[in-house]
Amino acid sequence: MNLSVNKKVAYIGCLGVIGIISTEFGVIGILPQIAEYYHINIGTAGYLLSLFALTIALTGPFMVLYASRFDKKKIMLYALGLFLISNVGSAFSPPFWLLMVLRILPTILHPAFFSMAIAAAGKDASPQIQMRLTSIIIGGIALAQVTLIPFTTFIASIYAWQFSYVIQALVILFTLAILYKGLPAMPNTEEKSFKNQLSILKRPKFIAGTGLNLFLITAWFCSYSYFADYLSKAMGLTDPQISYMLLLFGVMGVISNYLAxxxxxxxxxxTTLFFLAGTFLMPFAFQYVTPSFFNISLVVGFWGVMYGPCFLIGVGYMVSAAQDAKEFANSLQTSFGNLGVSLGTATGGWFISYYGIAVTPWVGIGFGLLALVMILWRAWLDRV
Known part of the structure; x- marks a missing residue:
């Protein structure tokens, strides 16, 4: 595969990630409205995010091991098809239990999309070029936060939360068409045994990278999962102002993801130590800022910069320790990353229920310390 084809795969993969992530994390901006609509508390509404992520964490590696034997293009198409069904069904505001089922449905192939896209884009490329191409695909996470997520939150604040799912469905439908027409068939040409791929689980460097991925993402999602509720109740912002903050957060995340x-x-x-520092500094920034729109904007911008590359960092640490099983390593990164999303959301929700929304930024510090331990362990392993 030549570099131009690699880049084409990466940019189409990025477009798919925008649609997928807007579905996964777009709910963060409308959680308060969903809680009000279904007459449930914010912690219960948070299950829409945490159970989505937990299901990916539990099923992802197995599905990727199974899907890796098939054509990568077909798996990516099937994955987006499930997200389309999920969004269309959710737009009809079904009973909460059915909304939860529709949320969980696309998790079956969520990690497979990421794994196939990253593996296809990085095929036959040097490790440094692979990281750049991976950053394009993972950059879709930050781009979703600067485009679809704030836009759908803004539209939901004007009309109703159901409109966010309509917009997400249209974007995914567009991406399906681009993927179908823009990519050639990508059949699996290299059979890898399950035993060889599972062997990476015994490598200390891979274990350290997995731990870092889990704890870093958990640290951020203790607070990010409740972004809208925190800015509304603790900072006193209106719904339109929160959509502007989501836009700012996403813009800064795109920039920092590119640099990372x-x-x-x-x-x-x-580089990892620099961005990890944000998990310790961000709570102090919110604690001592005077609650004006400008000052809150500065802190949210800083938050976006520090948060932006957390998924890319996880990919870098885990794949660098498993060059011979990249697809499986990518699936584990997605699974443990989503386990971090689930654990962070659940932990943040527990603290909110006992101590109130104002405690949210402080909850992630403990997980930040655990991430620091993993970084130092990996640094030591790289030297011996």
């Missing part, structure tokens, strides 16, 4: 993609290949440890 350039730096991680050369300075993995120092």
């Amino acid at each position: 993609g350039r730096l991680l290949g050369k300075y993995m440890i120092s």
Whole structure:
């Protein structure tokens, strides 16, 4: 595969990630409205995010091992098809239990999409080019946060939360058409045994990278999962103002994700330590800022910069320790990343129920410390 084809796969993969992530994380901006509509508390509404992520964590590696034997293009199409069904069904505001089922449905192939896209884009490329191409695909997470998520939150604030699902469905339908027409068939040409792929689970470097991925994402999602509720109740912002903050958060995340993609290949440890520092600094920034719109914007911008590359960092650490089983490593990154989303959301929700929404930014510090331990362990392993 030549570099131009690699880039084409990466950009189409990025477009797919935008649709997928807007479905997964777009619910964050409308959680208060969903809670009000179904007459449930915010913690219960948070299950729409945490159970989505937990299901991916539990099923992802097995589904990717199974799906890796099939044509990558077909798996990516099937994955987006499930997300389309999920969004269309959710737009009709079904009973809460059915809304939950529709949320969980596309998790079956969620990790497979990421794994297939990253593996296809990085085929026959050097490790440094692979990281840049991966940053394009993972950049879809940040782009979703700067485009669809704030836009759908803004539309939901004007009309109703159901409209966010309509918009997401249209974007995924468009992506399906681009993927179908834009990519050639990508059949599996290299049979890998399950035993060889599972062997990466015994490698200390891979274990350290997995731990970092889990704890770093957990640290961020203790607070990010309740972004809208925190800015509304603790900072006093209106719904339109929160949509602007989501836009700012996403813009800064896109910038930092791009920079991290350039730096991680050369300075993995120092780059990771820099962005990890945000989990310790962000709570103090919110604690001591005066609650004006401008000052809150500065803190949210800082939050977006520090949060932006967390998924890319996880990919970098885990795949670098498993070059011989990239698809499986990518699936584990997605699974443990979503386990972090679920654990962070559940932990944040528990603290909110006992101590109130104002405690949210402080909850992730403990997980940040655990992530620091994993970084230092990996640095030690790289030297021995």
